[in-house]
Amino acid sequence: MEKLIEVTNLAYTYRAGAGNAVTALSGINMEVYRGEFLAITGQNGSGKSTLARHFNGLLTPDRGEVFVEGIPITDKKRIADIRKAVGMVFQNPDNQLVSSIVEEDVAFGPENLGLAPEVIRNRVDWALKTLNIESLRLESPNNLSEGQKQLVAIAGVLAMKPECIVLDEPTAHLDPRSRREVLENVTRLNRNEGITIILLTHFMNEVVFCDRMIIMDMGKIIITGTPQDVFNKEADIVRLGLDFPVAARIASGLRAKGLILPESIIDAEELVNQLCLLK
Amino acid sequence: MELTKNITLGVYLPGETVIHRLDPRTKIVIASLLIFLLLMIKSYPAYGMILLFLTAVIFISGIPIRYALCGLKPMLPVLILMWFFQLFLYSSPDAHVIFSWWIFTATDAGMHMGNLISLRVFFLFGATTILTLTTSMVGLTDGMESLLNPLRKIGLPTQELVMTMVIALRFVLILAEELDKIVKAQMARGVAFDRGNFIQKTKKLFPVFLPLFINAFKRAEELIVAMESRSYTGGKGRTKMKTLHMGRVDLIAGLIMLIFSAIVILIIFTIQPQI
Structure with a gap:
């Protein structure tokens, strides 16, 4: 399988050089294959968000290297290509929606890419349709439920036609029903549209959808494998403080x-x- | 939401009338022209013309008159106070005294001045309220962006300014809700906001605004990261999904406004001003 993202020997430290430096990541080696559904789990503070922020160049490594489609993320000139290839959805939907109208917000990304108005219109329509939220087109995000807001945030990334979508704890603020709805949509994007999905979560029961999973702890990758393999190491999961699905x-x-x-x-x-x- | 209950300025009433369908740029230009005229008017007949014009616009746009007026309610005390100030403080050498008591002297010139200024504020408010009632916020910001675009050439970051406005509009309600939540949380822990003297009351607001500000900064930081990962790099190289189009209605509206302005200017220059 073709590698979409490759991470070699990555290390990252917050407040490097200061007295209270925190090592968030050390010695990370991993890869993400095109078209797969990868889940990264771990407790809060295990370093999964920090790792994810390297996937589209929001953070740059202290040591080691990260390649997206063969481009090193430290290449400032091609950062636009990297951001176009890897979209990111965050935990709190309220803090990632820009406009007071759903379709305007979904258009924000494509507008930033400088596309022609008709192309943007097509992409917005397509993204809203793919996530079954066409009826919300003219709503204000303020009138939507948290789950719907999160779907709008995903639509906003989807409209940029990324190769890969990274979701950083997208369901942490949601009730169980919205969680299932968001996860079903994400799974559908992976199966039907062939978009690579990287799901960060600390709910172990969300990883059942994924092809492969990584468990992190203390800034290191502890276990990698299919959910089936990982679940068989019951003792390890319990030791790492994660719930069992x-x-x-x-x-x-x-x-x-x-x-x-x-x-x-x-x-x-x-x-x-x-x-x-x-x- | 108590904070936003009585405010009509900035509220949008969706509709399908001619006024709603006008290009936002046309509406912004017409409203600005009206404001400009209002600042020059010094006679009652000219105000009569403006009243006629605004009433016609309200009628065509189907806004309930009562609704348009209820936004004026919080301003009423200020208007009345202003009228009295003008009545007693303004005077001219040839003015007739209406009545005089102790140090207060009211003249007819003062009364006219009070009338004119109150009417001016009233109509300024009316014109801007009609603009926002018939134009969506997105329409307004798009219109502004397009109208301000020429200023880009002299280095003014117009697109960025408009983007800031768009984001501010989106977060006003969120922050208002958050304020409400913090106030209720403090009340639940026994803070009585309505008790004590002025200084005591003000002191009680610090623990409300501090968390509000901290949260606002946190939100801003998250929003920046989200915008950056959606490839936002400022206004340069950005396109818009919706492009504005001027049509026949805009041409007609512009012509009507031109004729109207000519008449009002004619009145301004021919009729003896009240003061």
């Missing part, structure tokens, strides 16, 4: 026994609903 595990166990259950089950409520639907 009980509903997802029960569902996958039942699937293995031959019950027909959707893969999207991540919480108890959904599991119960789906079990009740079975004959």
